[in-house]
Amino acid sequence: MQEAYVAQSLKEKHRQEREMLILEKAEEVFLEKGYYDTSMEEIAARVGIAKGTIYLHFARKDDLVVAIIQRDLEIFLNTIDAQIALVPTAREKLEVFIRAIYSGLFSKHTYLLSNMYNAIDIKRMIEEKQGCLRGLWEGLSSRVTYLLDEGKEWGEFDKQISTITMLRAFFALFTPRSYIHIYKQENPEEIVTSLIHIYFRGIAAPSPC
Structure with a gap:
């Protein structure tokens, strides 16, 4: 039970860290290109994750x-x-x-x-x-x-x-x-x-x- 709790906590920590990184990179692209010329694909590429992964955090x-x-x-x-x-x-x-x-x-x-x-x-x-x-x-x-x-x-x-x-x-x-x-x-x-x-x-x- 304790091991499962630790694993879940670690997974949540990684999720939060990835979410903060997504926001950081999204902000970079918005600043460079503006809202309309920014794509979710480019943000995902900056983060180093698949496009589908970013949608797990932000629809x-x-x-x-x-x-x-x-x-x-x-x-x-x-x-x-x-x-x-x-x-x-x-x-x-x-x-x-x-x-x-x-x-x-x-x-x-x-x-x-x-x-x-x-x-x-x-x-x-x-x-x-x-x-x-x-x-x-x-x-x-x-x-x-x-x-x-x-x-x-x-x-x-x-x-x-x-x-x-x-x-x-x-x-x-x-x-x-x-x-x-x-x-x-x-x-x-x-x-x-x-x-x-x-x-x-x-x-x-x-x-x-």
């Missing part, structure tokens, strides 16, 4: 896309809490959030985001499979919502503006197209800093003393 190409997004969101959520714990105020924590998204989630996939996320059918596919991502998205949203409410309580943010409006404005900062535009600039860090300024202070000039 369709769009399943790979969802899995890549899910993996990266999990990594982001596992690291962001430690980062925001290092700063004291709600506003500073949200600034860390914004910089982490631009330097982490977005910077890794510039072409991938532009090529895939702006495609209508890819958007529909993600919506259809949102059950796979809902928990992660809710985790991300709940963290930001908590910080917004915390900022209101501490007097950092305007209590007359609803938290949901603040939340929507926050996530409006992050689109693949805006990311591509930012990283075509000579100083992307300066652009991100400006976005942070606009989110928290608007575009109105400071009142003269």
Whole structure:
């Protein structure tokens, strides 16, 4: 019985390792060729497995896309809490959030985001499979919502503006197209800093003393 359990555990470990390798190689091909020109055959060849084997893990190409997004969101959520714990105020924590998204989630996939996320059918596919991502998205949203409410309580943010409006404005900062535009600039860090300024202070000039 014990030997059978060990063999099953080892088999599952190998399956998980192969799945992670498939995602890694799929991401490479997506980045090189884009979503539409990527084939399951080429991904299997990169991994060094038969085409049929890849379908044991992912039935369709769009399943790979969802899995890549899910993996990266999990990594982001596992690291962001430690980062925001290092700063004291709600506003500073949200600034860390914004910089982490631009330097982490977005910077890794510039072409991938532009090529895939702006495609209508890819958007529909993600919506259809949102059950796979809902928990992660809710985790991300709940963290930001908590910080917004915390900022209101501490007097950092305007209590007359609803938290949901603040939340929507926050996530409006992050689109693949805006990311591509930012990283075509000579100083992307300066652009991100400006976005942070606009989110928290608007575009109105400071009142003269």
